[in-house]
Each structure stands twice: as structure tokens, then as C-alpha cells.
Amino acid sequence: MVQEVAAAARESVIVVMDANRSKGNMDALDWALKHVVRRQDTVIVIGVSSDLGKKNSCFPLNMGISISGIWERLEFSSQGQGEARPRELGEEIERKKEQYQNNLQPFYRQCKKNEVNMEVKLAFGFCPEKITVEQAQNSNPRWIVLDSYLKKHKVIIYAHIGCNIAVMKEKDVATLTPAKAPPPRSCTQTNNSDFIIKKPEGSNSNNQEGLNNPVQEEEGSSAQARSPCWYPLSWRSGYPRAFSQTELEEITNGFAQENFLAEIDNTKVYEGVLEETPVLVRSFSENDERFWTTLKILSRVRHRNVSSLVGYCCTGTSAFSLSDYPCLGTLEMNLLSDDLARNLSWKARWYIAVEIGGSLRYLHEECVDGGAIVHLSVCSCNIVFSSGCSTMLANFVTARWLKDDASTNNEDSEAECVNLEIDEGCAIDVHDYAVLLIELISGKSARWYQNKSGGQSLNQWALPLLEGHLISEVLDPRLEDTSDTRAVHHMIKAALLCLKNDMGQKISMSEVLAVVRGDKLAMAKC
Numbered sequence: 001m002v003q004e005v006a007a008a009a010r011e012s013v014i015v016v017m018d019a020n021r022s023k024g025n026m027d028a029l030d031w032a033l034k035h036v037v038r039r040q041d042t043v044i045v046i047g048v049s050s051d052l053g054k055k056n057s058c059f060p061l062n063m064g065i066s067i068s069g070i071w072e073r074l075e076f077s078s079q080g081q082g083e084a085r086p087r088e089l090g091e092e093i094e095r096k097k098e099q100y101q102n103n104l105q106p107f108y109r110q111c112k113k114n115e116v117n118m119e120v121k122l123a124f125g126f127c128p129e130k131i132t133v134e135q136a137q138n139s140n141p142r143w144i145v146l147d148s149y150l151k152k153h154k155v156i157i158y159a160h161i162g163c164n165i166a167v168m169k170e171k172d173v174a175t176l177t178p179a180k181a182p183p184p185r186s187c188t189q190t191n192n193s194d195f196i197i198k199k200p201e202g203s204n205s206n207n208q209e210g211l212n213n214p215v216q217e218e219e220g221s222s223a224q225a226r227s228p229c230w231y232p233l234s235w236r237s238g239y240p241r242a243f244s245q246t247e248l249e250e251i252t253n254g255f256a257q258e259n260f261l262a263e264i265d266n267t268k269v270y271e272g273v274l275e276e277t278p279v280l281v282r283s284f285s286e287n288d289e290r291f292w293t294t295l296k297i298l299s300r301v302r303h304r305n306v307s308s309l310v311g312y313c314c315t316g317t318s319a320f321s322l323s324d325y326p327c328l329g330t331l332e333m334n335l336l337s338d339d340l341a342r343n344l345s346w347k348a349r350w351y352i353a354v355e356i357g358g359s360l361r362y363l364h365e366e367c368v369d370g371g372a373i374v375h376l377s378v379c380s381c382n383i384v385f386s387s388g389c390s391t392m393l394a395n396f397v398t399a400r401w402l403k404d405d406a407s408t409n410n411e412d413s414e415a416e417c418v419n420l421e422i423d424e425g426c427a428i429d430v431h432d433y434a435v436l437l438i439e440l441i442s443g444k445s446a447r448w449y450q451n452k453s454g455g456q457s458l459n460q461w462a463l464p465l466l467e468g469h470l471i472s473e474v475l476d477p478r479l480e481d482t483s484d485t486r487a488v489h490h491m492i493k494a495a496l497l498c499l500k501n502d503m504g505q506k507i508s509m510s511e512v513l514a515v516v517r518g519d520k521l522a523m524a525k526c
């Protein structure tokens with residue numbers, strides 16, 4: 001009985017390694033045992049071999065075994081044709097198992113000495129991020145440590161779990177992503193002062209031991225625990241400013257592969273650290289006019305719901321922009337995670353709609369004289385949660401300041417073309433805002449839905465249901481609270497109004513925002 005209670009009290013650390021590599025590399029496990037695994041913890045070691053079976057079988061094989069005899073799982077897909085070769089598969093699996101047992105012998109002894117319970121699992125044919133998320137949901141880990149070969153899976157794992165994550169960079173060196181902290185009270189100044197986005201129940205964000213007791217670094221280690229919510233650099237005095245190439249190389253560790261996040265809109269995005277604060281560095285190719293457009297726009301924009309510029313660098317052969325790191329992720333990431341989505345209540349989603357709608361109205365109608373700034377990429381993946389729980393419109397790479405075009409054209413006919421272009425640009429933003437509202441209402445990512453539905457867009461699915469008053473079929477089923485039905489009703493009305501733009505009706509963001517806010521006169525016109 002005492003042993004059962006002790007086992008239940010253990011906290012866990014998950015270590016995920018690539019089992020496809022010919023030589024067993026145990027750097028991730030070694031680092032975890034040195035830095036984040038504590039006495040009487042449970043360390044769960046998962047060796048993932050997603051390629052096994054592909055050469056021997058023409059149908060997918062998913063197989064899990066546990067060296068310690070705890071976990072067994074075997075899944076075969078009925079799709080495909082041809083013969084599998086179970087004997088060859090079995091021999092290869094036994095070789096992998098024996099290899100892991102030999103490589104883990106020193107760590108078994110170390111764990112026994114420190115009263116650490118080690119469970120070892122081999123997963124064949126599984127997607128690394130899927131098996132990691134599944135294991136984490138079952139064991140609620142304090143840390144997840146990823147082999148350097150699995151770093152590309154970090155974003156998806158973090159979106160679903162949100163605990164502390166370490167990604168190996170080299171031996172004894174890891175890049176850390178801290179657990180998601182509970183967002184503080186919204187900065188929105190309204191009479192509804194009870195609005196707080198709750199912390200994710202499954203994110204383990206209340207467990208701060210790994211952050212309050214910093215990781216013990218060995219000499220030469222670049223691992224650095226950072227506060228989950230930091231004061232953005234763009235809000236500090238002295239920013240935005242110009243940076244040198246040398247400074248950027250220091251910020252991004254020489255633009256190392258470990259700092260590379262993604263390639264978006266033909267630009268490369270890196271993460272870095274400046275003044276102990278995370279930042280994003282976007283690299284533009286030579287002569288990319290979007291860099292100068294982005295720089296001109298963000299240097300003029302001042303709105304608390306628009307992502308601000310930290311700095312820039314132009315060397316003649318390349319150009320870079322720096323922005324604040326979204327410490328609480330994107331709206332899309334939050335919607336894709338069940339735990340995070342449940343904590344975005346209807347009132348929280350309504351506030352997001354109000355704040356982003358306000359930022360678009362500012363860009364269209366208030367920011368510049370005689371023109372407009374159009375974003376042209378409004379969607380959940382470009383909505384970020386920053387410090388203070390402000391909802392911010394980000395990624396201005398596709399944005400255009402249409403006054404620039406007008407300033408060089410004095411002919412009446414050309415001025416009319418510019419006005420038409422402004423109207424068309426604003427109409428695109430209004431339409432995209434409608435899709436964003438549907439994302440908030442349904443809890444679905446428009447981008448992911450279209451990929452999964454064979455090309456059908458999210459609004460093509462939702463619009464007939466909303467027009468047919470089949471609202472319950474559209475609402476996010478993960479939210480059971482129905483106390484804020486008025487907020488949902490206002491967002492639906494606004495989404496339908498926005499989509500009227502597709503029928504040739506000119507609708508401004510001021511009109512749309514009035515409907516979202518529930519203005520009686522605006523609602524009566526819908």
C-alpha cells in the first residue's frame with residue numbers, strides 16, 4: 001500500500017529519442033537525468049522508429065512494446081495490398097530492443113541509485129508527436145526532453161501539452177521552452193472586469209519547480225530557463241532600433257539550425273534571445289520589397305492590439321526584422337489544443353473578436369490620413385497572445401500601405417484606381433475577419449479544416465448552417481457553458497454581415513465592430 005502511494009506521488013519526465021539512428025544516442029536521457037529528473041521521479045524513455053516496417057510491408061505498421069513489460073500495443077492498418085513479412089519485422093524489432101537494453105544499462109544503475117523509476121518504451125510506426133502527446137496526456141509530465149532529430153515536432157507537442165520542453169542542441173546543451181503560465185487579467189478596459197482566461201488544466205503550468213530552480217548548467221551549456229511571461233522589448237525605451245549583423249548572429253546563435261522555426265511567406269523565421277527576452281527574427285531575401293513595406297507600416301502603427309517592431313537590420317545583401325516572441329502562442333495553436341480551447345470561454349473569444357476588430361478598424365480608418373493599411377492575411381495563425389494577455393494582430397509581411405500608391409499618382413483616373421484598390425483591400429480584410437469569427441465560434445482552424453476536408457473552406461461549411469439557424473451544429477462542442485449566448489449571437493451576426501461583402505455590399509470595419517459589440521442600431525440593420 002505504501003509503495004502504491006509513493007508511486008502515485010511520483011512526478012514524471014518524458015524523454016523522446018529517435019530510434020532510427022544506427023548508433024544509440026542517449027544524449028537526451030543523459031541531459032534529463034543531470035538537469036531535470038529529481039529523486040523519486042519517473043522518467044519515461046520513448047524510442048520512436050517511424051520508418052520501421054516501411055521497407056518490409058506495403059501497409060502501415062504501428063507497434064509498441066515496453067522493455068520493462070508495462071506497455072504493449074499492436075496496430076495494423078487494413079489499407080494497402082501485398083504481403084507483410086512478420087519474421088523480418090520481428091527480427092528487426094528484437095535487434096532494436098536488444099540495442100536499447102545495452103545502451104540503457106548505465107542509466108538503469110544511475111536511476112536505481114537516485115531512486116528514479118525508469119520506464120522504457122519502443123514505438124514502431126507511430127508519428128513522434130502523436131505518441132508523445134498521448135503519453136504526456138496520460139502521465140502529465142513536468143518536462144518533455146526531445147532528441148535533436150525530433151525538434152521539428154516541438155511546436156505541435158507544445159500546442160497540445162504546454163509543459164516545459166527541452167530540445168537537445170548538442171551534448172549537454174539544450175534549448176528550453178518554459179511551461180505556459182496562466183495568462184494574467186486581460187488588459188481590455190471594460191465594465192466586464194471578471195474576464196480572465198483560465199490557465200490550461202492539462203498544461204501543468206502551475207508547476208514551476210523547473211523554472212524557480214533553474215537548470216544546473218555545465219560549462220559551455222546554452223540552456224537558459226526563461227520566465228514564461230516577459231515584458232515585451234517593443235514596449236521598452238530605446239526600441240525599435242537598428243541592429244547590426246553581428247548582433248543578430250549573437251541573438252540567433254549564428255542563425256543556427258536549432259533556432260530555425262519555419263519558412264513562412266518565403267521568409268525564414270528564427271527564435272533568439274535579446275536581453276534575456278525571447279524575440280523572433282525574420283530573414284528576407286535580397287531586394288524583397290516586403291521588408292521595406294513592413295518596416296514603413298510598423299514604424300507608423302501604434303496600437304496595443306498590433307504586434308510592434310523591436311528592430312531591423314539591412315546589410316545590403318539581406319534584411320531582417322525583429323518582433324516580440326508570442327509567449328502564449330497563436331490563436332490557432334490554442335484552438336487546436338482541447339485543453340487550451342476549453343479555457344477560451346465564449347466571453348474570452350468575444351473579447352478576441354473585439355480586439356482584433358478594433359485593430360483592423362484602426363488600420364483601415366484611423367492610422368494614416370488619406371489612405372488605409374490593409375493586412376490581407378487575417379487568420380487565427382496570425383493572431384498571437386502576448387504579455388498581459390493582449391490579443392495582437394501579427395505578421396505584416398503581406399500588408400500594404402495603400403497611401404504610398406496614391407502619393408505618386410496625381411491624375412484623377414489613377415486616384416480612382418487607388419480608391420478602388422483601398423476598397424478591395426479592406427473588403428479582403430473584412431471577409432477574412434468573418435472567417436476568423438467562424439474560427440472562434442466553431443473552435444476550428446480554417447487552414448487545418450480546408451486541408452482535412454478536401455478543399456472545402458471553413459466558411460463554405462459554416463455559412464449554410466448559420467443561415468439555416470442550425471447554430472448548434474457550428475458551435476464548438478468543447479464549451480459547455482451557455483451563459484454567454486448573447487456574445488455568440490453577436491459574433492454570428494457580424495460574420496454573416498461580413499460575408500455580404502462577397503455579394504457586392506460595401507461594409508466597413510466600424511459597422512462590423514458595432515455588431516460584434518452588440519450596438520442596437522447596428523444589430524437592427526443586420
